[in-house]
Amino acid sequence: MGGRSTAKFVCEPEAPSADGHPPSTAEGHAPSSTAGPRPSSASGRSHTNAMQRLRAFDGSLLGVLEPALSLAHALETETDRALRMVGLSARGFLVLAEIHREPPRTQRVLARRLGLEPSTTNELLGRLARRRLVRRKPRPALTDEGLAALERAAGAVEALERRWAQRLCDASGSPRVPGWPGPVYGLRRWLRESRAALSAPPGARATPR
Numbered sequence: 001m002g003g004r005s006t007a008k009f010v011c012e013p014e015a016p017s018a019d020g021h022p023p024s025t026a027e028g029h030a031p032s033s034t035a036g037p038r039p040s041s042a043s044g045r046s047h048t049n050a051m052q053r054l055r056a057f058d059g060s061l062l063g064v065l066e067p068a069l070s071l072a073h074a075l076e077t078e079t080d081r082a083l084r085m086v087g088l089s090a091r092g093f094l095v096l097a098e099i100h101r102e103p104p105r106t107q108r109v110l111a112r113r114l115g116l117e118p119s120t121t122n123e124l125l126g127r128l129a130r131r132r133l134v135r136r137k138p139r140p141a142l143t144d145e146g147l148a149a150l151e152r153a154a155g156a157v158e159a160l161e162r163r164w165a166q167r168l169c170d171a172s173g174s175p176r177v178p179g180w181p182g183p184v185y186g187l188r189r190w191l192r193e194s195r196a197a198l199s200a201p202p203g204a205r206a207t208p209r
Contacts (some may be wrong), residue, residue, distance in 0.1 A: 075090075075164075076090045076091075078160065079093070079157065079160060082156045082157065082159075082160045083153055083156055083157070085156070086149060086152045086153045086156060087131075087149070088149060088153050091114075091116070091120075091124055092124060092127065092128060093150070093153045093154075093157060094114055095110070095114065095121070095124050095125065095128060095134075096128070096133065096134070096142060096146055096149065096150040096153070097150060097154070098110060098113055098114055099134065099140050099141065099142055099146075100142055100147070100150055103139060103140065103141055104139065104140055105139055106139065107121055107122060107125060107136070107140060110125075110140055115195065115199070125140060128146065131145075132145050132146075133145055133146035133149055134146050168187070
């Protein structure tokens with residue numbers, strides 16, 4: 001899904017010079033004798049420990065952040081492309097689907113359920129309302145036109161997700177069994193459990209929906 005760079009962020013600690021000073025950043029120049037007080041041994045150890053942590057750092061927390069963001073971007077981009085024929089975006093589809101699943105009491109509740117900023121949700125609802133796909137008051141609700149758009153978009157999203165399931169099976173070497181989603185089932189379960197766990201208060205038991 002795109003030619004993404006595989007370069008890693010790696011920081012190697014520089015070796016101290018013979019007199020204990022860190023090397024000058026200017027190549028070919030010795031450290032200046034007027035460059036301020038020498039670092040204490042404690043601060044030197046702290047610097048070394050920090051650099052060792054950075055050396056093991058691969059650009060994200062335990063290597064999760066970068067692939068998670070890349071996956072989210074790739075899936076949203078493909079969904080936007082698939083829904084272009086029905087005039088919706090991935091986020092617009094999710095707004096319609098969530099309102100249809102359980103009409104929210106307020107826009108703020110809808111934003112929380114979608115995991116979006118209230119301002120982003122407000123903008124999405126404004127676009128959908130201008131197309132007469134939703135009513136915003138007294139509470140967000142689908143119009144007849146919105147329900148028809150959701151039905152058309154749901155068919156496109158279902159077909160897209162089946163293609164994702166097939167690609168995951170192909171990549172893993174697993175045979176595709178009719179009626180069984182294959183590796184995408186594990187991905188879906190992991191995403192839902194992770195979202196629930198990270199959205200819950202610290203120490204609380206999360207229940208995926």
